[in-house]
Amino acid sequence: MRWSSISPPSLAVLLLLRTASAFYLPGVAPTDYNQGDPVSLNVNRLTPAVIASTQQVESLISYDYYHEYFHFCLPKGGPEKISESLGSILFGDRILTSPFELKMAQNETCKLLCTQTHDSRSAKFTNMRIWQGYNLNWLIDGLPAATLTSAVGDESTQFYSQGFALGSLTGGDGDKFRQPVLNNHYDIIVDYHRIPGRKEKPFRVVGVVVQPSSKKPKVSGDKKIADCTVAGDPVQLSESGNTEVTYTYSVIWMESPTAWATRWDKYLHVFDPRIHWFSLVNSAIIVIFLTGMVSMVLLKTLRKDIARYNQLDLNEDVQEDSGWKLVHGDVFRPPMNPMLLSIFLGSGAQIFFMTGITIMFALLGFLSPSGRGSLATAMIILYTLLGFVGGYTSARVYKSFGGESWKKNILFTPIFIPGVVFGTFFFLNFFLIWKGSSGAVPLWTMIALICIWFVISLPLSFTGSWFGFRAPAIEAPVRTNQIPRQIPEQALYLKPLPSMLLVGILPFGAIFVELYFIMSSIWFHRVYYMFGFLFVCYGIMIITCSTVTILMIYFLLCSENYHWHWRAFFISGASAFYVVLNAFIYWLSKLSLGGLASNVLYLGYSLLIGFLFFILTGTIGFFSSWYFVKKIYASIKID
Numbered sequence: 001m002r003w004s005s006i007s008p009p010s011l012a013v014l015l016l017l018r019t020a021s022a023f024y025l026p027g028v029a030p031t032d033y034n035q036g037d038p039v040s041l042n043v044n045r046l047t048p049a050v051i052a053s054t055q056q057v058e059s060l061i062s063y064d065y066y067h068e069y070f071h072f073c074l075p076k077g078g079p080e081k082i083s084e085s086l087g088s089i090l091f092g093d094r095i096l097t098s099p100f101e102l103k104m105a106q107n108e109t110c111k112l113l114c115t116q117t118h119d120s121r122s123a124k125f126t127n128m129r130i131w132q133g134y135n136l137n138w139l140i141d142g143l144p145a146a147t148l149t150s151a152v153g154d155e156s157t158q159f160y161s162q163g164f165a166l167g168s169l170t171g172g173d174g175d176k177f178r179q180p181v182l183n184n185h186y187d188i189i190v191d192y193h194r195i196p197g198r199k200e201k202p203f204r205v206v207g208v209v210v211q212p213s214s215k216k217p218k219v220s221g222d223k224k225i226a227d228c229t230v231a232g233d234p235v236q237l238s239e240s241g242n243t244e245v246t247y248t249y250s251v252i253w254m255e256s257p258t259a260w261a262t263r264w265d266k267y268l269h270v271f272d273p274r275i276h277w278f279s280l281v282n283s284a285i286i287v288i289f290l291t292g293m294v295s296m297v298l299l300k301t302l303r304k305d306i307a308r309y310n311q312l313d314l315n316e317d318v319q320e321d322s323g324w325k326l327v328h329g330d331v332f333r334p335p336m337n338p339m340l341l342s343i344f345l346g347s348g349a350q351i352f353f354m355t356g357i358t359i360m361f362a363l364l365g366f367l368s369p370s371g372r373g374s375l376a377t378a379m380i381i382l383y384t385l386l387g388f389v390g391g392y393t394s395a396r397v398y399k400s401f402g403g404e405s406w407k408k409n410i411l412f413t414p415i416f417i418p419g420v421v422f423g424t425f426f427f428l429n430f431f432l433i434w435k436g437s438s439g440a441v442p443l444w445t446m447i448a449l450i451c452i453w454f455v456i457s458l459p460l461s462f463t464g465s466w467f468g469f470r471a472p473a474i475e476a477p478v479r480t481n482q483i484p485r486q487i488p489e490q491a492l493y494l495k496p497l498p499s500m501l502l503v504g505i506l507p508f509g510a511i512f513v514e515l516y517f518i519m520s521s522i523w524f525h526r527v528y529y530m531f532g533f534l535f536v537c538y539g540i541m542i543i544t545c546s547t548v549t550i551l552m553i554y555f556l557l558c559s560e561n562y563h564w565h566w567r568a569f570f571i572s573g574a575s576a577f578y579v580v581l582n583a584f585i586y587w588l589s590k591l592s593l594g595g596l597a598s599n600v601l602y603l604g605y606s607l608l609i610g611f612l613f614f615i616l617t618g619t620i621g622f623f624s625s626w627y628f629v630k631k632i633y634a635s636i637k638i639d
């Protein structure tokens, strides 16, 4: 964790945690070694990387390391699966054992791995992957093998980027004459740390860099000893015949002063920390501006309104002429389709708390990058457990709307949103299966997910609903008239679409820089860890959503339009439209995806994220407006 990137309050909490506890979280305890102890080298899937010349990604499909067309050397007895967390599997990690033999603090030069034969079909496949810039992902003692890179324009600061190249392109100037070359030799440079003063098992792995290269090694007669020093031609896979490839590796152990606890720091390079501060200041200004405006409206105008209305009531002959008081007999009329709205609000509350708690955990350092997929696992577990909150919210809201089909409400609350998410996921999974990608979620994981949902989430949600229906309905402070009022002609900015576009952009503005980094972490496989910023951004987004929605609802009521329920949900939720639009622009500018599957996957996931974001922000907007409307109508006297 880099201290510079964390906000002061979280830093304080973190320091407290660090100093108060010498315990390690499960799965992330250090492994200690004696000299010569075997160190595990496991292989993960191959992922597409950013192409240096264009700064774009050309594919989203990942492949199993032991995909039949790659012909990498197999360990004796075949590769074995390494157990992983649910989140890690869902996010596409497939970790298997490898034939590499690493011994702590023992250098090796040019060890022969095996010789494999590529036929023309597998050569075509592999060459294509080299063109698309695929990376190999290895894990050595749980640490991803990295490439040493430096920032563009700043060669002095070096940092690790995960993975290293499958191959490279050589020769020629134009793309036409360049040839893909397969890397068949790996220089594995492992940094180890010696714990001062310790006799037994003093060594720990603290850094791994792999420098791959392509050369034809000289293999001596008995095929056991290879010589990597000969400067042979690079290995090009022939697409018209068979090519023999000999794989070799060297291991160089370097002593390092880096302590185990900080071994992830080099991976967590902040590309430009200023941009985060800039965005934070930017969103803070939005929030100050908005809260200023809202408090002005609330404190000045409303107080004046309330005083005036209460005075008007005293001298009865004065006619009420305009303003929000006129709609007091309609404003608490239940909305159209109360069932759907309460289901949305139930799931929205669930997503709201899930996101908040996950970010908080991450901020406190519980979800470190070393626990692979821990973020996703935490989210799934939290969403499941928060089924109670979802059921309760949905039931209570539905009851307050005077809904009567409570059985339907109880049943659909835990089914609707998870159903949409799971359905989309299932559909997109077919594209991964079709492409032979390792990213496809295995059937067993799917079944496990459904089981978790049936056994834990569903009963919890039902229990929550039961409590929700038992709880008293939220009473309106004023009575609702029998006959609905006529709604006068509305100003343009209060019409549904313009008001949505107007309001939605502000919460989006509060988060879009962080969103950019989250997206590059998802699509470019970079580690995201700036949870301090994310936490503040989430708070700012919540405040922005509620204030700006309240403001718009106030204007709406002033123009005697009392259909505020769905409107509040939609204007706040409209920020999801900008999130999807942003994803679309990202698609055009940062990705040049070849093939149908990658494009469908990208758009599918973007729409899914947009939908969840819509539910989340809509819920925030609705509840704050509800609170506001109740407050202002409770404060006026009505005969």
Ligand SMILES: *[C@@H]1O[C@H](CO)[C@@H](O)[C@H](O)[C@H]1NC(C)=O
Pocket: 105, 106, 107, 252, 253, 254, 255
């Ligand atoms: C391994 O080789 C490198 C470079 O040749 C050297 O600096 C290092 O000390 C060696 N490590 C061990 C444990 O012998």
